[in-house]
Amino acid sequence: MEKTIGFIGCGNMGKAMVRGFIESAIALPQGIIVSTQRETTRENIKETFGVRVAEKNQEVAKESDILFFAVKPYAYETVMKESRSALKDDALIIGLAAGVTIDKMKEYLGQERKIVKIMPNTPVAVSEGVIAVSFSDSLTSEERREVTELLSVMGKVSVIDEKHMDVITGIAGSSPAYVYMFIEAMADAAVKNGLPRKEAYDISAQAVLGAAKMVLETGIHPGMLKDMVTSPGGTTIEAVAVLEEKGLRHAVISAVDACVDKSRKMSE
Numbered sequence: 001m002e003k004t005i006g007f008i009g010c011g012n013m014g015k016a017m018v019r020g021f022i023e024s025a026i027a028l029p030q031g032i033i034v035s036t037q038r039e040t041t042r043e044n045i046k047e048t049f050g051v052r053v054a055e056k057n058q059e060v061a062k063e064s065d066i067l068f069f070a071v072k073p074y075a076y077e078t079v080m081k082e083s084r085s086a087l088k089d090d091a092l093i094i095g096l097a098a099g100v101t102i103d104k105m106k107e108y109l110g111q112e113r114k115i116v117k118i119m120p121n122t123p124v125a126v127s128e129g130v131i132a133v134s135f136s137d138s139l140t141s142e143e144r145r146e147v148t149e150l151l152s153v154m155g156k157v158s159v160i161d162e163k164h165m166d167v168i169t170g171i172a173g174s175s176p177a178y179v180y181m182f183i184e185a186m187a188d189a190a191v192k193n194g195l196p197r198k199e200a201y202d203i204s205a206q207a208v209l210g211a212a213k214m215v216l217e218t219g220i221h222p223g224m225l226k227d228m229v230t231s232p233g234g235t236t237i238e239a240v241a242v243l244e245e246k247g248l249r250h251a252v253i254s255a256v257d258a259c260v261d262k263s264r265k266m267s268e
């Protein structure tokens with residue numbers, strides 16, 4: 001892509017996206033410019049990805065055609081207000097913070113800006129992310145197509161009504177953390193039973209990847225896929241019975257609910 005992609009703030013999520021863009025080859029490192037608060041982070045990003053870095057957020061704002069704000073939610077107001085005078089007229093502004101709505105971003109940047117709200121997750125770094133997208137009215141259909149195409153290199157893009165963003169945060173933005181906990185716990189159990197650590201992580205992670213792929217590629221209901229693993233009088237049903245007794249499903253529902261609730265409160 002010819003256009004310059006900017007990142008103001010580049011921590012866990014920003015770096016995952018920079019990696020996703022570079023690995024997919026949609027952008028050359030010189031086509032990406034990044035500013036972060038700390039110089040050591042900036043230097044580390046420059047060294048790791050070969051992208052351009054800037055000390056001041058305004059330098060990034062001045063150069064970017066597509067600009068991601070990848071700072072924490074509480075920093076949006078300050079960072080957007082200090083950058084807005086430097087923005088290009090037609091810049092596409094992409095916000096990805098939990099709880100920072102398009103309306104809030106308009107308040108910080110001005111009504112006329114072309115603003116996109118997204119909720120990505122960190123697997124964008126390996127092109128297997130989920131990226132939910134909502135557009136402000138000011139974007140043309142061509143601009144919407146351009147943003148969707150750009151984000152698609154990092155995973156599955158779903159254009160959604162912004163009112164669903166908090167739910168998507170619960171099942172996609174935040175959910176890699178729950179899945180990593182599940183993988184870690186399975187691996188711990190394997191280690192407890194004598195398997196070396198590396199094999200325990202590799203095999204647990206591949207089992208999760210494969211199971212997810214079965215849901216997506218076969219279209220078979222997850223309950224049916226579970227039944228296909230569960231032989232009568234066999235091993236799996238023993239584990240399933242323990243998971244039911246310990247309340248796995250209820251724990252997951254309550255956890256996602258708590259996450260969605262927090263995101264809604266942050267959006268108020």
Ligand SMILES: NC(=O)C1=CN([C@@H]2O[C@H](COP(=O)(O)OP(=O)(O)OC[C@H]3O[C@@H](n4cnc5c(N)ncnc54)[C@H](O)[C@@H]3O)[C@@H](O)[C@H]2O)C=CC1
Pocket residue numbers: 008009010011012013014035036037038041057070071072073075079096097098119120121122173174
């Ligand atoms: N980490 C995740 O999995 C996801 C995060 N998000 C959103 O992404 C945003 C960033 O989250 P993380 O990357 O996890 O946080 P982080 O703390 O890892 O990164 C924040 C970055 O912002 C920079 N920063 C802070 N103040 C700044 C300023 N005044 N000027 C320039 N840079 C500044 C920091 O130097 C750092 O590079 C948040 O708004 C979060 O809601 C959204 C989806 C998933």
Ligand SMILES: O=C(O)[C@@H]1CCC=N1
Pocket residue numbers: 098169173174
């Ligand atoms: O924990 C958070 O607030 C951010 C938003 C989604 C994932 N991480």
